[in-house]
Amino acid sequence: MEIFFSDDIAASSLRLPPEESAHCAKVLRRRAGDVIEVIDGEGTLYKCTIVDDNPRGVEAAIDERIPGWNSHPYHLTLAVCPTKNNDRYEWFAQKAVEFGVDCIAPVIGERSERKVFKTERIQKIALSAAKQSLKARLPQIPEPLTVKEFIKRTASGESLKLIAYCFEDETHPRQSIKEVLKAHSCQKEIIVLVGPEGDFSPQEAKEAIEAGYVPVHLGASRLRTETAGIAAAAAVYFEYL
Amino acid sequence: MEIFFSDDIAASSLRLPPEESAHCAKVLRRRAGDVIEVIDGEGTLYKCTIVDDNPRGVEAAIDERIPGWNSHPYHLTLAVCPTKNNDRYEWFAQKAVEFGVDCIAPVIGERSERKVFKTERIQKIALSAAKQSLKARLPQIPEPLTVKEFIKRTASGESLKLIAYCFEDETHPRQSIKEVLKAHSCQKEIIVLVGPEGDFSPQEAKEAIEAGYVPVHLGASRLRTETAGIAAAAAVYFEYL
Numbered sequence: 001m002e003i004f005f006s007d008d009i010a011a012s013s014l015r016l017p018p019e020e021s022a023h024c025a026k027v028l029r030r031r032a033g034d035v036i037e038v039i040d041g042e043g044t045l046y047k048c049t050i051v052d053d054n055p056r057g058v059e060a061a062i063d064e065r066i067p068g069w070n071s072h073p074y075h076l077t078l079a080v081c082p083t084k085n086n087d088r089y090e091w092f093a094q095k096a097v098e099f100g101v102d103c104i105a106p107v108i109g110e111r112s113e114r115k116v117f118k119t120e121r122i123q124k125i126a127l128s129a130a131k132q133s134l135k136a137r138l139p140q141i142p143e144p145l146t147v148k149e150f151i152k153r154t155a156s157g158e159s160l161k162l163i164a165y166c167f168e169d170e171t172h173p174r175q176s177i178k179e180v181l182k183a184h185s186c187q188k189e190i191i192v193l194v195g196p197e198g199d200f201s202p203q204e205a206k207e208a209i210e211a212g213y214v215p216v217h218l219g220a221s222r223l224r225t226e227t228a229g230i231a232a233a234a235a236v237y238f239e240y241l
Numbered sequence: 242m243e244i245f246f247s248d249d250i251a252a253s254s255l256r257l258p259p260e261e262s263a264h265c266a267k268v269l270r271r272r273a274g275d276v277i278e279v280i281d282g283e284g285t286l287y288k289c290t291i292v293d294d295n296p297r298g299v300e301a302a303i304d305e306r307i308p309g310w311n312s313h314p315y316h317l318t319l320a321v322c323p324t325k326n327n328d329r330y331e332w333f334a335q336k337a338v339e340f341g342v343d344c345i346a347p348v349i350g351e352r353s354e355r356k357v358f359k360t361e362r363i364q365k366i367a368l369s370a371a372k373q374s375l376k377a378r379l380p381q382i383p384e385p386l387t388v389k390e391f392i393k394r395t396a397s398g399e400s401l402k403l404i405a406y407c408f409e410d411e412t413h414p415r416q417s418i419k420e421v422l423k424a425h426s427c428q429k430e431i432i433v434l435v436g437p438e439g440d441f442s443p444q445e446a447k448e449a450i451e452a453g454y455v456p457v458h459l460g461a462s463r464l465r466t467e468t469a470g471i472a473a474a475a476a477v478y479f480e481y482l
Contacts, residue, residue: 070461091332098468134463178482219482220311222375227339234475241419241460 002028003045003131004038009062014038014046016058025055036060039131041138045069069136073240074188077103077159079150080229081196082114086121092226093122097129097139099233106144111198117144147193147204155211160187163213164228165200172209177216177232181239192216192232197225243269244286244372245279250303255279255287257299266296277301280372282379286310310377314481315429318344318400320391321470322437323355327362333467334363338370338380340474347385352439358385388434388445396452401428404454405469406441413450418457418473422480433457433473438466 004024008015016024016038024030032053038046038060044067048060078101083089093104104126106117123141130138145153154161162180181190193200193208200208209215218231245265249256257265257279265271273294279287279301285308289301319342324330334345345367347358364382371379386394395402403421422431434441434449441449450456459472 072461095468095471098462098464099472100462132463132465176482178479219478220313221339221341221478222373223339224373227336230336230471231340231475231478234472235479237460237462237472238419238476238479241417 021058025053039136043137072100077191079105080194088226094129096233098133099237103140109147110201112196159189161213163193163208174215174217262299266294280377284378313341318432320346321435329467335370337474339374340478344381350388351442353437400430402454404434404449415456415458
């Protein structure tokens with residue numbers, strides 16, 4: 001099953017953007033009369049019939065709308081610090097989308113070595129991962145914030161907020177992410193903060209906890225930043241499986 | 242914490258292989274008298290003191306042995322078909338080791354496009370991932386077998402055997418891997434079979450089920466082969482967290 005994306009959707013018809021049109025009409029040789037499936041990136045799948053197989057702009061008539069197609073029963077924000085090596089963040093984003101994530105928020109920690117972030121590149125990866133893994137909704141990928149600013153902005157609100165760090169802190173013992181998710185399974189809005197290679201600073205952890213973040217660990221393994229992000233996505237995915 | 246590997250361990254002293262010696266003495270500038278930690282790849286961590294910081298062959302006196310260091314309470318074999326793209330299998334292996342895996346068995350399915358497999362390359366990746374994620378035991382990485390041969394060889398034995406495939410089969414409805422792991426939590430010896438991009442053939446699935454494999458699904462997402470392997474590793478990891 002091959003899914004296409006369109007951001008140009010009218011009441012009864014839609015048009016694929018140039019890249020998707022070329023893939024559809026040139027690479028996959030779909031022709032007028034063929035049935036295709038298209039996502040809008042906002043949660044709806046459209047079953048359509050191609051009316052114009054122009055490889056520069058495929059047009060299709062909408063036969064059926066399926067809102068909330070393949071959606072998951074939670075809203076997950078993964079706030080993960082960029083990794084030193086870009087590739088690692090790119091595959092984290094790809095895998096997070098495969099498991100199911102609603103927002104990938106790049107956050108810059110005090111100990112982050114990388115402070116630049118290619119939002120557009122990650123959006124491109126998220127789109128192809130969404131199509132590949134049959135998701136109709138694309139994750140939001142906001143511009144980077146510092147960890148402290150992200151914590152400030154998420155301080156209010158009803159979400160279940162978790163921060164995963166590696167150091168021990170007697171005054172705030174960490175629980176396993178699995179326990180915490182189970183104990184709060186009524187809260188479907190979840191935020192998980194994952195630090196950079198050098199971990200969060202104690203001050204960042206302190207401010208997170210003051211803002212209502214629950215300190216969690218991801219088990220006995222020492223996971224790389226990108227693996228910790230995937231572990232968080234997988235923990236939520238399996239909690240609601 | 243930096244961990245080294247040695248396959249040359251005597252009663253009271255050990256020697257690091259050339260590559261590890263160079264990393265220890267040249268890159269990290271460890272000197273005679275420094276304390277280092279060394280794994281034997283078989284589950285034991287050695288706390289040692291360097292007696293000779295020769296970058297071609299570091300020698301250290303063993304101060305303490307810790308068998309079963311950072312071990313996990315299960316024995317997991319992930320039998321995963323090679324991916325078309327080698328990189329994807331390489332990071333699957335790296336992440337599987339980070340989560341905790343005891344055997345990565347490459348298996349060639351009837352629909353596998355890639356039938357060659359670089360065992361040595363994956364062993365190298367597994368070693369560095371083990372050191373990075375603080376594991377004393379390296380996973381076994383046997384030479385590739387066909388899926389059917391692997392099924393034959395695992396037919397007997399008490400392990401909990403799972404096969405994850407994507408198609409629906411009324412006669413053998415799939416359960417979620419989470420349910421099955423929970424229902425069999427007494428069985429600590431687990432094998433999970435994951436197919437190639439084109440999935441297992443119905444005949445492979447049939448032979449697996451006849452050999453005692455339980456058909457499972459990994460949830461609603463359509464996961465890539467390497468992500469399915471990671472999902473299986475994460476499901477077991479979190480079941481025993």
